[in-house]
Amino acid sequence: MRTPSSYIFITLGLSLFTFFASGQSLSKYEKQALKACEKGDYITALNHYEVLLNQEHRPDLLFKAGQIAQQLEAYYLAANYFGRIAKEEQSGALADATYHQALALKALGRYEEAIAAFEEYQKNKEGVYHEIAAKELANCRWALGQELHPVKLDVVNAGLNVNTENDDFAPLRYAGKLYFSSRPAGGKSAPAERIYSAILDFPAQTSDANPAGKEGGAINTALTADAQRMYFSLCEKTPDGASSPCKIYVRMKNFDGQWERPKILPSVINYQNYTATQPGIGYDRTLRKEVLYFVTNRPGGMGALDIWGSVIERDGSYGEPFPLPINTPLDDVTPYFHQASQTLFFSTEGRESMGGFDIFRSKKTGPQTWSEPENLGYPLNSSFDEQYFTFHTRTKSGYFSSNRPGGVNDGTHIGTLPSDIYRAQMYVELNPRFVNALDSMALCDVRIELADLTLGGTRTFYINANCEDYLIPLDLERVYSMSVSSKDYLPAVIRLNTLGISFSTVLQQVIPLMPESTADVNAAKVVVKKP
Structure with missing residues (x-):
């Protein structure tokens, strides 16, 4: 060990x-x-x-x-x-x-x-x-x-094809490709940071999204839902090797599927003499427009690094930026907007935490309102720094960076380890409970047919006579029809869905079944009048 x-x-x-x-x-x-x-x-x-x-x-x-x-x-x-x-x-x-x-x-x-x-x-x-x-x-x-009381999820290191002896961070999975950033060691003389991408377990390659001919570091990738626009930070170095304030750029894909030259965002985003970095992009249903989220130390925030937003108008212009109400007096960083659930994931030092930076989430509840931020708990968070959370819906996988022990650099450094990229496998499950509709007594020995109305297919499950808790795994962004049958009870059909879920969740469902005898009684009460 x-x-x-x-x-x-x-x-x-x-x-x-x-x-x-x-x-x-x-x-x-x-x-x-x-x-x-x-x-x-x-x-x-x-x-x-x-x-x-x-x-x-x-x-x-x-x-x-x-x-x-x-x-x-x-x-x-x-x-x-x-x-x-x-x-x-x-x-x-x-x-x-x-x-x-x-x-x-x-x-x-x-x-x-x-x-x-x-x-x-x-x-x-x-x-x-x-x-x-x-x-x-x-x-x-x-x-x-x-x-x-840990959250049910599995946290694993993303592996040697992604993680190196350097800081590896800002993971974002789109389809089968994982984008991330890497920061070489060496201080002022170190090579510039770069954006990389890896497919499955194959070695990572320098991404073609990197701008050519720049001495500064290209980091922190954000993609629109259709992957036709990529936002990133560029942190150029001064002649003496020191870092200057970061700025946010955007690249568009042309008709050939190639990235066009990067364009710096206007000064309304890249405020002069202040950092603008860590972009995140998503469609806000309450505003019916895209919003660019980013991190900055410009005046008007809570005093440290804060998360700001800018509404992208239909003509492509950027609205006047505004600080989010979830900011604290300490650093609030790495925003990621999960479009399906309308939830912002971010990291902060300014709230109750396991220690250092913890990952939180807050749901958009109105044009200018957010839910109270929620700590995502252990084992996603630790006493070390967890940042850059993103979510891949199809695989139910969260990706984030952490400098916790156990990474590929463990045992090689004095003090804090470089950050590694981790994958968190989420579990979304249905915990059904069946009861007699007349007296609420628990029912066992139940047969369930779960039909996927989104992509098709049916799975069958049996709950045994011991009435033990039963967990049925579900896929995300699906609508299901659940047909339930049990001896001496009338069948029932229930609709449920997993739309907008972005973290480990157990759906609790109480399903009442009517005894067959009630159908016979009701039938006996029916009187047919002669014409």
Whole structure:
């Protein structure tokens, strides 16, 4: 079994430092650690502190090492360092050690330990994060409840034909092709991001949707329902290698099925000096028009990255953008509009969550109104970051990116792993319950014929005499006719459908059946009058 990177103690260069330890004073190591921090070289700084801590117990250095580990998002290390500071040592500048330990434990998904640490921290009167700790404590209890009552779905890594040693993200499946983006490592000198596509288990290829001759990164694909328009972000680099604000482009397909040259969207979308990225497109039934959703840090939002929308008029122009009411003061990102269910999926740090970014959904309820966002729960969400959720109706599969342990890069990095793409297999099922229409007593030994009125075909099911719960698998975007029969009862026909479903769902259906004897009684009451 591969060891998660968050469990790896940093040893880079440690043997070299230990070799020279006898010839250098401990204070010199501390100065070297501080210099490394000033340069942003946190790994080297942490190595210096590790040498010092191997020589003696220093609560102040444990606290500094824990802070650096948090900066690196090496949460196992952070929890270890903060946890080694004794209770009686937690005063003054070290009073919040247990709070930081609890945050690290929460980030690792060790909710029970985090709850105990937050509760212990609340007893320390010198701590300054009591109000935040109370919220984090409630979050941990909620997350633990999610783990105890998981959503029925299977989450699997999308595989080595898609995922690499780099950040792989923004998956979107159209028909049999999976589009996604990949971000090479290397900082300012790294190659530009690119859009890729993969069919089934075949190796991914650079997509022909990428713009030619651009140094910037093309990422975050969005397709219209007919796949005739593709929106994407282009994040160009400045001459010194730094990233400039992202902008959104569109490409149209010509009559030959080839992508035309990309066109930058107007300034009403690409607001000057501000980022516009992560486009999503969908037809809004309440407005009877398409809406372009995107993420921006422009003025007028809640203060961080927010999700905005722009109505696309029938002449192709873009209406004045507006922030969505689901935004929070923290980052709200990666919008995806599922047209069949009129539901927006997105990720946010600003709501009750398992930790980091969680995936939520909100249904469009009116021209300007949305339902209260709903967390999609565990195991889709975790204590790590889940983003870029999209849904493929025919296969009942959700796709998303996550930096959770267990990916193809597990054990290869210090701190947070690069994101991998995952597939979540959804389950949509019917749970029928049959009762006597006269006294509501449960009926067993029932025969069901389920006819697909959309694509044709009939399946037959039998519910046994034990009256156990029975789950019938259903396909999405179908209309069904269910014929029910049971001995000594009149047959019944029920209509049901799976239109607009976009997540694991169990449809509960209570079906009353009339005893045959009631038909005989009613027939005896009929009096035929002679003409």
